Amino acid sequence: MLVAYAALVLLTHHELLGVAGERLTLGGDARTSYWQDVAFAVESLRAGELPLWNPFERGGYPYAADPQPAVWSPLSWVVYLFGLVSGGHGIWLQELRQLAAPALAAAGFHWFLRRRGLGHAAAGLAGSILVAGAFAQRTITMATYWPWAFLGFVLVAVDAVVERPSEARTRRMALALLLLATAGFPPTIFYALLIACPYALLRLARAQRRRAVFASMAVAATIAGVAAVAIVVPLAEQTALSWRAERGLDYVLSNPAPLAHLATLLDPAAAGKQLFVGLVGLLMAGLALIELGGRRRRSEVIFWATITIAGALLAAADEVPLLGLLAEHVPGFGLFRIASRYTILTHTGLAVLAAYGLDRALASLPRGAPRRAVVALASICLMVQVYDLGRLDVRGRFAAPPDLAAGEALAARVGERRVYNEWSLGPRGGAIFSVRDWRGRSKDPMSFARYQEVEAAVARGPALLRHFAVEHLLVGGRREVAGRPRIRRPSRVPGVVAEGPGLYRFAAPGPEVYWTREVIVTAAGEGLAALSRRTPGTVAIVDEGELGGEVLATITAAPEPAGSEGSAATSRPGAVVRRGRNHLTLEVDAPGPGLVVSAEVWHPGWRAWIDGVEVEVHRVNHLLRGVAVDAGVHRVEFAYRPRSLPWVAGLYALAWAAILVGDPRRLVRRVRRA
Template sequence: MARRVLAGLGLACLYAAVFLAFHPAIVRGEVFLGWDAVNEHWGDLLVPLHALQAGELPLWNPHERGGYDFLADPQTGVLYPFNWLVWLAAALFGEGPWVVLFKTLLHVAIGGLGTHLLLARLGLSAPAQALGGFAFVLSGRVAKAKDSAGLWSPVWLPWLVLTGLELVRRPSPRSGLAFGAATAMAFLSGYPPNFFRDLVGLAPVLLVALVLVVRGLPHARRHLARVAGAGALAVGVVVGLALPNIVATLAWLPETVREQLDFAEVVFSTATPLHLFDALAPGTWRDGAPVHYLGAVVLLLAVFAVRRDALRITYAACALLFFLLACGDGSPLLPFLARHVPGFGLWRIPAQYFFGFAFFVAVLAAHGLDDLVRAEPGRRRALARRLALVFAPACLGLLVALAWSRAPASTGLAALFVAVGGACLGGLLSARPGLRRAAAPALLGVVLLELKVQARSIHAIAQKPPDLARDAAIATLDDTVGWRVADDEHWRWRVGARLGVRDIFGRNSTLVTRRWRAFHARAREHAGLLAAANVRWYVGGHRLAVQRTAAGRSRWTPGRPVELLDAAPFAYWTPRVEQVERESDALDRLAELPPGSAAVLEAPALTDDVRAALAGLRPDHAPVAATLDEFARNRVALTVDAPAAGVLVIHEAWASGWIARVDGAPAPVLRANYLFRGLLVGPGRHTVELEYRPPRLGAALAVYGLTALLVLVGLIRLPRRTGP
């Protein structure tokens, strides 16, 4: 067992190391990962680490957007065990941007190892296993996704097929637990669109495999019953491990902007079926990075592998299906499915379907190489003819395409690689043992060289390493808990999430609230709205507009953030209440009032008891700032001396999961000042406590823990079935 684990870790490290070697500029420190990796995911990785270091659960993130439910955003991956490895590494070796590179390499290793083990379980030879693994993780789609969340779920597709085939062929409690665990990992990794796409490719493979298995069994019903039992156990595992995310997301969803996407956004793609030419030679048909490229030799080997075998035909059909889906509105398939089949209309970026195309082509190519490696002497001549029928026309066609190619150098190189690769494959059919032994390693070298040369435009996609000078300036600001910053350049590596600075802006994800998005759109250039949200420091690209709207109530030193001198305190008591009828009216009124002078409440959301209490308020006193006694992620404690009955406004975002106690007695949490919280308090000194307790989340977390323990014990203790 230990030997197998060590061998698996060695293989995983090999795939990660080769992937990193394909990006030497990153190794040299000249460039780094781009886009989402450092702009978004770096912050998401550090928020839970800081919470756990403080002895808290990462349920609520108070350091962006006025606060939001961190667990409810699937992309944060709080319950994903492989994120825990990244947190551990960051805790031990520092929190620099390298942590997102480590996560990327970790997922490349997961994808490569999963493909390798799947091909081994299918009985393929060692060269075929290596070819399939490298073809998948070095494909253009994976190389492009090194910077985005799109990578995380697709690398689990090989594991889903591996464990799913085991369940279909040898159903048992152990295989059910394994399949459920792999499926849960694909879900918990944090990118629901590609989890759905994984299932699209998985379903036909398992269905065909099940038909093939039961067709040859004398007791088919008994086997189907075992499959159903193991499948039910797998579903239970997935639900148990995903339940906290599901509960949190469904509770948060009504507040968010996540609605049905516009149809044009769902199906928009720059690819068309004719771009399959670029899978042979990047740039032959269109300009741009070849996101679906995985090597001409690999693609032709996949074509060579297709024969009258139900599973191989299924792999080929899945590859074609994913390619056509990736074409979006360039093909009629996805528009039809998006209109008529639930699920397909929920996700944008059809190019993400190229992950499935890359995986199934890689699996087919491995089968093709295995056919040649294991060729019996009597079959070698027939295989040689088939090989020539695939490779010779492709090479000739590429040479002809040089005349009209958009990238003649790439097309010519493709022809060269096809010719050399075909020669290596022909060597596998030679009568000379030495030539046969050298042919497979030579082919792997050709494939790696081809992917390195032809996909260099994909590998070159990167951005400059983060310059953290801005962090130093923000970290030296005055009291970073009592006051907020407003960093409207949230793409600058999410300083709030990483440094624990309370930022009213932050990552504009798919699950932001409607109110925050409207506030963000107006407040970037409106000093009054920023000050009313407890913002003391503005950092970003709209400095002049903010200073202008501050009308003399700001201070600025070159190289420093703009300081807003009349910012409202963290919390304040006021007897002055402004009631409005509509959500938009609340934002308009907040922009008109002096910061920290009143409480703006929305009348339709108030209960009769609250209305009666508000009717008795008398605005005879000036606002009074509250004292902040405790500030934690899921808890806030304050003290306030109220001269009379009034409303305590707390500049932390409202959410239904927050409960409050005033002097130990429960109190309703009102929505105040558009984004924030309000509490009714009477005259006198009061102790106020707020705690984040989303309903049913505690029970869901308990189910998660019990399910994880069941899976772990079951996979260790339960025996593996060896027979059909």
């Protein structure tokens, strides 16, 4: 069935194949964000490095701490492997991942419905909605569907454990949960659990060997939870540093789908958050309610009807008080924005109800009806459904292929020098062309709060970028992202010279590394304003309490270097010796005690060694790295080694060992004891 659903995905997105004209690519986030994540990971692995820290955007950020790239997901590993084998990182890699999600989701639910006793035709109707329904087509360019790829398999595993709890079935359930938990995009993982957890409890309540089933489910959930630590811990660390560290109710209730948008269920052309599932699908979903009068499938229909209604009510946000109450009183509901995403529950609930309705319709045919009549009716329903869904016209799904030649030429021209890209290299072009960009996806939800403060200051005075070793301004590119340009008149920026159309250069950019003995201590939050008033590469500004009193006293008490005068007495540039994604080596000749400032973004995961001796990395100049040195020529080595990485990776490996190898004696013993 997976092949059939893959074919249906391609049919509804045939523009990607260029069958009827020019080949297009997926648009939206798939083109402007997710492809760049894949490209960075593939090129990192090709260079023999792990994709941990991305130095090509926002001055650097912890790539592996961001859950969206899904670096722990086996599906991501498959995509990376294709990229390594192909020798490139074309956008087709991300398209492969985007299209795989609905196909896997449909195949999983098809299997689930077949296990529940429904026929292939009924399961196929649900699958067609999950592949080609309005929600699926509307979110094909987003990450929303990635975890949904494994939800059906989780439900299958739950049913299998309920039917006959065993060590093998426990491990399969753990595998399905692990795939779901590591699929990227935490909001949809949470939405999937809003279906999986109540369904597991419903099945547990009716299980014959309840204690054994509970033990198996608990062990499977524990194994998956251990693996999820690899995502949760780095995410929690990064969230605390991000501009989304504090979230209010307005954040949770943002971008709702008002109840009036339910009119889109009937009309594929209606304005609003489209939920059209096809007229056959909607009719069959209504027909499923007949099961409420029976006993065989009543509880299942009630469950999926509840999921359908709950999704609509939650998505309505402040129009209905449900989401607001849950956000304030129930853990999880207050973590995520864009309330309209809850319509994925409605979309899925309707798909499953449609399957129950069609199965009921086929079962209602007169006894002795020819098999051909049953097959004909089912085939007609499916064909009408697919045709009906083909009427959908979702804007923004497709875009023209990116012009890589122009970006490659520009990247070769700027080399390793830092740029501010708006958007001559394309969206997030730093990751595509391995160019050190200070901007990138500047409004990323996980970006540093201090980085956002710098960006706001840059909009007021772009010359501030010199303090962060930005040399080139790349402006005038086609804007494909929601962000607004911060540099509107580059020719009027002080100290900037034009080098060509859309290409400007600071005549005197700040150095990438320098030594200074002038250390200014400010209250937290005031350092950026103080920095903007100083000459780049001459001073280190630190928050109060950042430097130990002994270090600060040593620097301030040291006499001026002999034979120096003016700025040379207080600062001196250094040199970058070696640069990598997760490491940086510098050399500096320090005339006396002081701070070595590197124009690279600070993060607690960075560690430093001076001449082989580990030292503390300080946050200086608002968000850059600095280390204290004594007089002399020094080699400073930075390495990105988050202290949580070894043990969270170990737990992740342990979870896989429990799934693939495990300790059968222990698992069986627990099940038998229960």
